[in-house]
Every structure is written in structure tokens, then in C-alpha cells.
Amino acid sequence: MDTSNERELWQQFQAGNEQAFSTIYSTYFSTLYQYGYHIVQDEELIKDCIQTLFIEIWRSRRNLATDVPIKFYLLKAMRRHVYRAVRRQAPFISVAALDETNPVKQSVSHEFELIVQETNQQRQAQLQQAINQLTNRQREAITLLYTNELSYAEIAEIMTLKTRSVYNLVHEALEKLRRQLNPSHFTWLVPVLCCLLDHVRSSLETGP
Structure with a gap:
């Protein structure tokens, strides 16, 4: 997605366009899932984090920056949500990123x-x-x-x-x-x- 299209998509999303929101979700879900799974090998937790992230940005869309690289913004937010979930649920889940010797395949x-x-x-x-x-x-x-x-x-x-x-x-x-x-x-x-x-x-x- 080129910069101009990305900017327009983000602006439409901030204006409350549900189709734009759906496009952002479908475009970046796989990227966020793969990145989250690198941190913690818990599929349900990762999916929950993605859902929570998108609920959060929809609710706060009018207060978000108007010109952001979408993928960078979402990856940064995803990392925060995953570690927040890890802190809540520890020690019941295995956190790959906290163990440098534990390989993730x-x-x-x-x-x-x-x-x-x-x-x-x-x-x-x-x-x-x-x-x-x-x-x-x-x-x-x-x-x-x-x-x-x-x-x-x-x-x-x-x-x-x-x-x-x-x-x-x-x-x-x-x-x-x-x-x-x-x-x-x-x-x-x-x-x-x-x-x-x-x-x-x-x-x-x-x-x-």
C-alpha cells in the first residue's frame, strides 16, 4: 500500500468509516498475529490481543495522530498489548521473548x-x-x-x-x-x- 492510499485509508477510518476499519484489520491481521506469536506461543492470547487492540483504536480513533505509518503504529501497539496480557496471566503462559534460550520455530x-x-x-x-x-x-x-x-x-x-x-x-x-x-x-x-x-x-x- 503506497503512502497516499495509506494516509487516505487512515483518515477514512478516523472519520468512522467501517469499511476502512475492516480493510485495516484484514490487511494487518496476519502481520500482527505472526509478530505476536513470536513473543508468546499462545494462539488465543494473540487473537485476544489483536481484538482488544482494534477495539481500542476504534474507540479512540478521533484522538489518534492523523498521519501515521499504519503498520508501524499497529506493531508497536501490538507489542504493548501482548506484554500487558503476559503480565496479567503470568505464570500461566510461556513467554518466548523473556527466555533468550527458548527457540521459537x-x-x-x-x-x-x-x-x-x-x-x-x-x-x-x-x-x-x-x-x-x-x-x-x-x-x-x-x-x-x-x-x-x-x-x-x-x-x-x-x-x-x-x-x-x-x-x-x-x-x-x-x-x-x-x-x-x-x-x-x-x-x-x-x-x-x-x-x-x-x-x-x-x-x-x-x-x-
């Missing part, structure tokens, strides 16, 4: 999903195993970067980190993947990871 980006689809079953298993070895915060950072296409600054705001810390998380994640993948099996992938690493290293040297 999920693909972390569109690029990686395409790679998995194009490889044979053995390579799929090896690649997914490597991805699962990342810490949850590393996976969260590269998910927001590659899947949701947010900027480092936006990711930092969502994760309540400094921008440089996000660069470090992404760098560590890519470096770990490069080390864990067998170059003889992934000769086409390792150069891609190296290229991404070079880009992140350059950003670390010149960034904030």
Missing part, C-alpha cells in the same frame, strides 16, 4: 521463506535449525527488518532499544547464521549473508 523473513521453499527437504531442515538457534530478540529484530520492512530506527522504538543495539542484533544474527550453515550445502546462500553482513558492518561504522 518460525521463519523470520520473506527472503528466508523463499530460500526454504526452493531447497530440498534436508536443506530446509538445516536452514530452519540454524534460524531456530537465534535468540528471540535476534529473530524479532530481523523479522521486523526483513519481513515487515521497518527501518532500524522504527525497530529500535518498537523494541525499546537504541538504534545501534538493533544494528548489533541484526549483525549477530546474520553472523551466527553464516557460521552455522554448511558452505558446501549452501554455496548460493553464504555469499548473500556475507553481503548483508557487510552492509550492517558499514552501518555500524557510520551509524549512531
Whole structure:
């Protein structure tokens, strides 16, 4: 969705247009669900959080900022709702994001999903195993970067980190993947990871 259409959709929603509200819901439900599931592996809790989030923004729509990136706004709000729900229900649920050693089995980006689809079953298993070895915060950072296409600054705001810390998380994640993948099996992938690493290293040297 381009910026002008997104702005118009948001303005229609704030004016009380139910169709615009429904469009926002259907467009971003999957994104919010996948992101929420990364934090806590509880499908019903995630769905409840999404419902609560949309009820909240509908009720307060007239008081919301008039010019916001919808996906960024919803992801940030979703994180707040999930952690609020976690605090209410702990210790009855398993919170993946609070345990850096607990792997969450999920693909972390569109690029990686395409790679998995194009490889044979053995390579799929090896690649997914490597991805699962990342810490949850590393996976969260590269998910927001590659899947949701947010900027480092936006990711930092969502994760309540400094921008440089996000660069470090992404760098560590890519470096770990490069080390864990067998170059003889992934000769086409390792150069891609190296290229991404070079880009992140350059950003670390010149960034904030």
C-alpha cells in the first residue's frame, strides 16, 4: 500500500468509516498475529490481543495522530498489548521473548521463506535449525527488518532499544547464521549473508 492510499485509508477510518476499519484489520491481521506469536506461543492470547487492540483504536480513533505509518503504529501497539496480557496471566503462559534460550520455530523473513521453499527437504531442515538457534530478540529484530520492512530506527522504538543495539542484533544474527550453515550445502546462500553482513558492518561504522 503506497503512502497516499495509506494516509487516505487512515483518515477514512478516523472519520468512522467501517469499511476502512475492516480493510485495516484484514490487511494487518496476519502481520500482527505472526509478530505476536513470536513473543508468546499462545494462539488465543494473540487473537485476544489483536481484538482488544482494534477495539481500542476504534474507540479512540478521533484522538489518534492523523498521519501515521499504519503498520508501524499497529506493531508497536501490538507489542504493548501482548506484554500487558503476559503480565496479567503470568505464570500461566510461556513467554518466548523473556527466555533468550527458548527457540521459537518460525521463519523470520520473506527472503528466508523463499530460500526454504526452493531447497530440498534436508536443506530446509538445516536452514530452519540454524534460524531456530537465534535468540528471540535476534529473530524479532530481523523479522521486523526483513519481513515487515521497518527501518532500524522504527525497530529500535518498537523494541525499546537504541538504534545501534538493533544494528548489533541484526549483525549477530546474520553472523551466527553464516557460521552455522554448511558452505558446501549452501554455496548460493553464504555469499548473500556475507553481503548483508557487510552492509550492517558499514552501518555500524557510520551509524549512531
